[in-house]
Amino acid sequence: MLWLAILLPALSLQVFTRGVRAAPPLAILSPRGRVLAASAAASAAGIEPGQRAASALALLPELRLQPHEPAREAEALAEIATWAGRFSPRISLSAADAVLLEISSCLRLFGGTAQIESALREGLAELGFTALLACAPTPLAARWLARAAAPSALSCPPTDAALPTDAAGQDWRAALDPLPLELLSEEDACDAATLELLAGLGLRTLGELRRLPPAGLARRGAQAAARALARARGELADPRPWFEAPLRFHHGIALPAPELHAEALLFAARRLFASLAAWLDARHAAVDRFRLRFGHGSRPPTELEFALGRPSRDEGHFALIVRERLAMLELSAEVDSITLCAESPVAADPRARDLFGDPAQAGEDAALLLARLQARLGEECVQRLDLRADHRPEAAWRNTVPSAQATTARAGRDAAAGPASTRTASPPPRTTAGLRPLWLLPAPRPISAPRYTLLGAAERIETGWWDGMPVRRDYYLARDADNVLCWIFESLDAPGQWFVHGYFG
Template sequence: MAFWAGGVTPRVSLVSPAGLLLEIGGCLRLWGGLDRLVAAVAADLHAQGQATALAAAPTPQGALWLAQSGTGALATDLAAMRARLDALPLAAIDLPAAVRDKLERFGARTLADARRLPRDGLARRLAPHGVEAVLAIARAYGEAADPRPDFAFPEKFSQQIEMPAPVEAAAALLFVARRLTAALAGWLELRQGGVDGCVLELAHSAREATHLVLRFAEATRDSRRFERVLRERLERLALTAPVAALRLKAETVEALPGKNGALFGGGSLAATAMAALVERLRARLGEDSVYGLAPHADHRPECATRKVCTPRVLPAGRSGGTAAGVIAAPPRPFWLLERPEALAEVDGRPWRRGALRLLAGPERIESGWWQSGEAKGEGELFSDVRRDYFVALTADSRWAWIFRELRAPGGWYLHGWFA
């Protein structure tokens, strides 16, 4: 939970046995006020299945005691906090049992009653815990300093959750794994970073762990995207043995600063939606079934791109630029046919359901003689290309990219369509 809380505030402190202190005074404006922050925290904890009690106060000890009382108090100033604390029964706070018994024998039933007793004498009469009890009350009311050590977030993320009982269905693991993805998102938020991949280990009691690699189209720290990709993978996973524990690991972190909001709508929504689509397709179809294209320095259209196994989605408004060594060329069609389609020739003009009108060209491409006959994979061969390319308009007003073959026996061919 401390990892998850890193997404709320950078200052988190652990309290034994089961408390968590979040210093939120410096981030209230970011969240839009205390009520919105508390609502967001409560919703996140509910989604993780965590049973918690929340409270807010100007002092750490005051916030803890108000939370333990289950009142859900949100005190924003000392006066309001002290009034809330005064009404707390002694049984609702974590004072030692011996201290509570003695205070009740003195006639104290609430914190207000205990606070009215003489402080010096009370510390002696509550020995051996008197000094600590009196100091705790003073800290709760803001009358004594209460420094708390910050939780030290590790450099690498690796968190494990033991299953209460062995799980035999992969889909049932999502609820528990949600806590791990929420913790990863909080840890990344604190580090102002993102990951383009992480590994979920499914530990079995009688065999080696199953490793589930989660890939993302771009570096991200969005817990919803983590959960979405994880759900797709788990729903299609057939377990070979019951799962006893889950461990989520992320070692390589990329710098990912926060994004500025747009004045008129979200400028990056399109890129985010495309990244989510790529991640979903990859999770459903497999890592090798979804890939990107990168430019390659070759004049031949068939060889001008290469597959990229891990496609990255560029932010809206940015292009990939020109890769080093890539040859500048006139506009190319968005859709290149897998194999050129032979066209008829009528009265010396290319024909496809009507005569084609040549709009631009010729652009001569003559290359590849040094690789002619070499294998390039999947039974295909490199070829010596000698062609004149044209931009043409079809009878149904579509823009086509065609060429005239200069080698025997010649002829016209359709090679691609412009979007």
Template sequence: MLWACILLPQLALDTVQRGRDDANSPLVLIGGPAQRRVLQAVNAAAADLGLRAGQTLTAARALADGFTCVEADPARIDEVQQLLAAWAYRFSAQVSLHYPRALLLEVGSSLQLFGPWTSFEARLRTELQELGLRHRIVLASNPVAARMLVNGHDGLALTCAEQTRAALANMPLDRVGLPADAAQALSRMGLRRLGEVMALPRDALAKRFAAPVQLHLDQLFGQRALGLDFYQPPDRFESRLELNFDVESHQALLFPLRRLINDLAAFLAGRDCGVQRFELHLEHVEGPDTVLKVGLLAAEREATMLFELARGRLEPLRIPAPVRNVRLLAADLPAFVPQHRALFDPRSQQAQPWEQLRERLRARLGDEAVMGLRAEADHRPEHAWQASEQGAAGSLAVAPGSRPGWLLPQALALPEGGLQWLGQAERIESGWWDGGDVRRDYYRIETREGLRGWAYRDLAQPGPLWLQGWFA
């Protein structure tokens, strides 16, 4: 087995910053008691002002001005960790959040599916960057070793137990997860590296130190297994972003909306499912939430498409009051069936599948503006085609090309000059039971421009040729 550890060294700060669209403005994360507020983390722009983690807030304000202070939110940090576990579940069935700010996943059984580790690692890093999370990654032969090695390495790949033991032997004692008192005692003995400790007699270590120290060393070198609780994805997705300021325009809501949709897409990919309905809750300072419901005719999970659909529903909406928070809820998560594509798809890169175009039109124009057609058991063309909801099944199957795809609202008189007649006439006599009796001979015709139509002569009232529809 091979275990990858993804360490998120700035998870608390990244959790705050990924919800803000001003990434280049100075931002600090503060904590501690009210009498002595301390900077816990700073972003790059704040560091350029001379601010550092560990400074008191008073000293930071004396040193610089114009930076934003934000409190760390443990609940939001836990929510992001759960999202990461759902994302990693796409790559491995054994995903664990055993260590804080770190993700463990067994990848040895995934290499045949996702390629060699170099390309697999590159894919992990790319997707983590898209999620807005800084990270370090190490591959080792057991999960405890991977977690401790990532304290001092990034990009290290150890594919066997011998390589893992050799790398562990060079690790400083304060980086391998030993209890603080044990690490200090070993340091006072003149030991600096883990390899020097492992060279000592095992019985002597057992007499001098408590049992958990020896247990941790055994787990580091793979001599004993660490019991891990593996992640199980939930049956619904729910995420909430606090804006920390009042928003009154649709444009200002697009950034948090995109972040929530990207998180939803990562969750769906991890569960290997799609979403057919989700709700966007705009939480106001006062009054009930404004709920925006987005429904699709088929399950989808592509972030770009879901964002465009939500955006199309959001922009026509009148926001009744300033928005303070945004929450996304998705409970309808059916199985996702990817669209079948040919190996050499003749469509251009800009062309969209019909399903995606249909959903975009519904989002922009409304559900009632985009309808389907169904065939009814009636020979009269004006009664045979009926409008229906997209995806609704008709009561009659129609052979492709037997009837025109575009039926005119009213038949138009057609001059016969320059027409080419295609095939024999088709007679339709029907409708005597409801007062709409028709007796017609239908013909397929072609105009000088190459357009093919469907025209008839009324046998009850002889007259001109009437055009009733066009073939695609």
């Protein structure tokens, strides 16, 4: 097995700073009122871990103090584990600040450990996190190497081959020897009393501990340290519970300071979109709707639902739709948190690209345009004309709110048929009867003077008797005195008046 540890030593701070480009002066306080972590701006002013809150404020009066929130950190760690599912299906959470990935079966897919580590660093940066990474054949060794900021001593080829030979294996075990003894406190492997006992014996490194006889350590009550070292070296089994990604995406992000600017809110939302895209990628799924909730402190939150136009897992698509809505939205108060929720993912279309382009690309473009218009104007403000099986012109169409899937399918069929200039069209009629104008008047307008020239034969429409609105008309293509092409009809009911009903372009 090969384990890769993602260690987040600044997780308590980054859960509040990941949503902004540059973190303001911010410090995280422990329950006892001491500084646990400080942002770069706060550290530049002399704020250090261990300081009392009063001392920190004396150095920097504008410093923002944020209580330590383990629950928010646990949620962020679960979000990172969910996101990491795109690299490996075998993931385990380690204590409160690390995620462990078993990657031996994924080396061939990604090209080796170096490529996986590079992709992880880049992806974590998109999520707004910085982490320490290290690889080792055991999970505890990987965590220790990451904590010590030591490079992994293991060099694996980009294949699914077995783990290195004993000689190579001795190299990674030897890399554990110079590590400090304080690492035994990781994952509560040893308590403070045991560490104090070992320090009293003059031990400083894991290598010095390894050289002591286990029986002597057991007599002094330090057998937990020996067992932890044996687990790290692969001499004892170290089973880990596997992390299971949730069936629905529901994660949030806290802002270090209340914000009202649309671009700042979009920047924070992009962090969540990157996480959502990875969750969908790991599930081979997509979503066509999601919800954003903007928290306003003690005030009721603002909840918005977004329709994408088509199922997607593209974070750029998500951001584009949200940008359109935020440009028109007036929030009731400043935003201090953003929550993204996506439910009911659908299977993603594994459509392959070919040399001549994707025939369904036109459908995707049409659906994206429709979604952007609906996001900016509102879903009810964007309507489409649908045809109805009725010969009466005023009843042959209706306004409907467009369906994203129908728009995609319709445009995709048109694209598959080829460009408009190359499609096979029905031959035009030899007579003018049957032509329909695109511009119909709201109601037929009576013709007061006979100033129209009829062109061609009449088209009789006599229908509607079943719904109590019958029509009996003879329609003609005609040209008026201004040389405008019109559609007029003569009513066959008394008194037989003439009307103009529409115009051609």
